[in-house]
Amino acid sequence: MSFEKSRDLSYRVRRHTLDMTSRGGTAHIGSIFSMADIIAVLYADVMCHDPHNPQMPERDRMILSKGHAGAGIYAVLAECGYFPTEELMTHCQNGSRLSGHVSHKGVPGVEASTGSLGQGMPMAMGMAMAAKMNGQGHTVFCIIGDGECDEGAIWESALIANQYRLDNFIVTIDFNKIQSLTSVENTIQLEPLDQKWATFGWHVIRVDGHDHAALHAAYAEALAARGKGKPIVIVADTVKGKGVSFMENDVLWHYRTARGDEFNAAVKELEAQQP
Amino acid sequence: MRDTFTRCLEQEAARNPDLVLVTGDLGFGVLFPFMKAYPNRFINAGISEQAMMSMAAGMALEGKTVVVYSIGNFPTLRCLEQIRNCCAYHEVKVKIVCVGAGFVYGTLGMTHHATEDMSALRLLPGVTVYAPADAVQTEAVMQRFLTEPGVAYLRIGRGGEPVLSDPDTLAGYQTGKAVPYQDGTDAYILTAGGILPSAVGAAKLLAEAGYSIGVASFPTVKPMDEAYLAELCGKVKVLITLEEHTIVGGFGGAVCEAVSGFADNRARVVRLGMRDVYSSIVGNQEYLVKHYGLDSASVAASVQAVLEGKA
Numbered sequence: 001m002s003f004e005k006s007r008d009l010s011y012r013v014r015r016h017t018l019d020m021t022s023r024g025g026t027a028h029i030g031s032i033f034s035m036a037d038i039i040a041v042l043y044a045d046v047m048c049h050d051p052h053n054p055q056m057p058e059r060d061r062m063i064l065s066k067g068h069a070g071a072g073i074y075a076v077l078a079e080c081g082y083f084p085t086e087e088l089m090t091h092c093q094n095g096s097r098l099s100g101h102v103s104h105k106g107v108p109g110v111e112a113s114t115g116s117l118g119q120g121m122p123m124a125m126g127m128a129m130a131a132k133m134n135g136q137g138h139t140v141f142c143i144i145g146d147g148e149c150d151e152g153a154i155w156e157s158a159l160i161a162n163q164y165r166l167d168n169f170i171v172t173i174d175f176n177k178i179q180s181l182t183s184v185e186n187t188i189q190l191e192p193l194d195q196k197w198a199t200f201g202w203h204v205i206r207v208d209g210h211d212h213a214a215l216h217a218a219y220a221e222a223l224a225a226r227g228k229g230k231p232i233v234i235v236a237d238t239v240k241g242k243g244v245s246f247m248e249n250d251v252l253w254h255y256r257t258a259r260g261d262e263f264n265a266a267v268k269e270l271e272a273q274q275p
Numbered sequence: 276m277r278d279t280f281t282r283c284l285e286q287e288a289a290r291n292p293d294l295v296l297v298t299g300d301l302g303f304g305v306l307f308p309f310m311k312a313y314p315n316r317f318i319n320a321g322i323s324e325q326a327m328m329s330m331a332a333g334m335a336l337e338g339k340t341v342v343v344y345s346i347g348n349f350p351t352l353r354c355l356e357q358i359r360n361c362c363a364y365h366e367v368k369v370k371i372v373c374v375g376a377g378f379v380y381g382t383l384g385m386t387h388h389a390t391e392d393m394s395a396l397r398l399l400p401g402v403t404v405y406a407p408a409d410a411v412q413t414e415a416v417m418q419r420f421l422t423e424p425g426v427a428y429l430r431i432g433r434g435g436e437p438v439l440s441d442p443d444t445l446a447g448y449q450t451g452k453a454v455p456y457q458d459g460t461d462a463y464i465l466t467a468g469g470i471l472p473s474a475v476g477a478a479k480l481l482a483e484a485g486y487s488i489g490v491a492s493f494p495t496v497k498p499m500d501e502a503y504l505a506e507l508c509g510k511v512k513v514l515i516t517l518e519e520h521t522i523v524g525g526f527g528g529a530v531c532e533a534v535s536g537f538a539d540n541r542a543r544v545v546r547l548g549m550r551d552v553y554s555s556i557v558g559n560q561e562y563l564v565k566h567y568g569l570d571s572a573s574v575a576a577s578v579q580a581v582l583e584g585k586a
Contacts, residue, residue: 063333104365111336112332112333112336112361112365113360113364113365114360115360116356116360118325119329119356119357119360119361120329121329122325122326122327122328122329122330122333122357122361123329123330123332123333123336123361124333125326125329125330125333126329126330126331126332126333126334126335126336126337126341127333127334127336127337128333129318129330129333129334130333130334130336130337130338130339131337133295133315133316133334133339134337134338152325153323153325153326153329153357156321156323156325156326156327157323157326157329157330159321159323160320160321160323160326160327160330163321164318
């Protein structure tokens, strides 16, 4: 398999979000690019969802806990057909419904608003808990950041999800190794991150978060692990700013907006990668 | 109040199969009947209030009515941002219960004094705040608390509070309504929560001194019963607010905000409560209430000083 659908979607997400953040003068392009392949794989090939019926009861749920990368979710939803891609250009514009941190208000396909770190994951866990109580078979997906793992509520949730054996709950960690001011290593060390989650009782999968074949395999393993008594975490090794050479692995692009020559250079690099 | 709460909760659970009880590892003994009757609708989230509150929001997004139970400041100040972002902004049915209003856990120290919770919860859009005075008021508000849309907060005592409210008066209680206790012509003492007996006692002492003092309690602090306040402002010149809680932004603050907005018939509002301090005094509820001037004799003295122009 060449994974054309997810590769094409990840390209489109990066291309849209470069425009969106540039036009909106907003930050976090590095955090969006690091998870672009993950959300493309999820929405293209993994999750059960229907853009024409966003509230379909049996849909899989997806909560972006690292809400600052919300532009990526808007882009992937628009590309899937939840709303016109033209609306993406209203991102962070006055009067828009597309705020910088992801909002569910009036936006089809967004399950919950996030932006304050450490809150989306326990919300998603509550959704997984309710699904268990209701005897529903859908899966709850959640993407958290690595810096977000500094939040105590992430680890509270890791304990609770294990206690209640939420094996319908798949968390993906966008482990891009850079947070707000500097590297994760120089902030609050997380490694060995996969071992930490394993000792918390989770089924752990570690994967290259930009390798579509590997991501598909990881989610296939995760889906196969449902119903086996453990919540599931995918530790995805990613590169902050992945896709634009001068953004990669540079903390600057947690905040910087590409404009002028930088914007043009980024467009050129991305378009050269178009599948 | 606590036993009334659990009894009403179990009644509602029998009626509503989507009602879920979540506790932050508290409620020993108290929650056992619910746990036994509805083991599949009971979650002990452990001592993890922040995750617990967000989790409750997630469950409520899936259609559950989630009652979150804890004591003191743990289900409120500890997880205030989760209440704001995850619960209130999402307009979900998360019902937060604090046992231990004011100085109920007085001897345990300041960490266990719930003396700023009404202020904190009241300022969040979309959160209804209930502070019943006794078991009768608790029973009256429970149906509303558990069934109305959105987030609600209920602060109650641990039990054994004197019952001053009349069940007939409270029948069919509507959220946002004050409950008059007695009429007066010189001033009114307005209360929220279990401090009502101090107001009634003070009014009695003041009656002996020749003053006619009305008393009313407010089982709902938000929304405030502005119509009733407007009515009182047309009758008396002085309203005294009394709460086992800070006077900053709480019940008294809510009354001030309402009264200051009236175009005419304004009354002076004098707030009695904790005067912007934490208590480091060791003592039980009765002792601390007296220490901070919230017992009947102290309240009577404060009101008399106001009426005589000395305060």
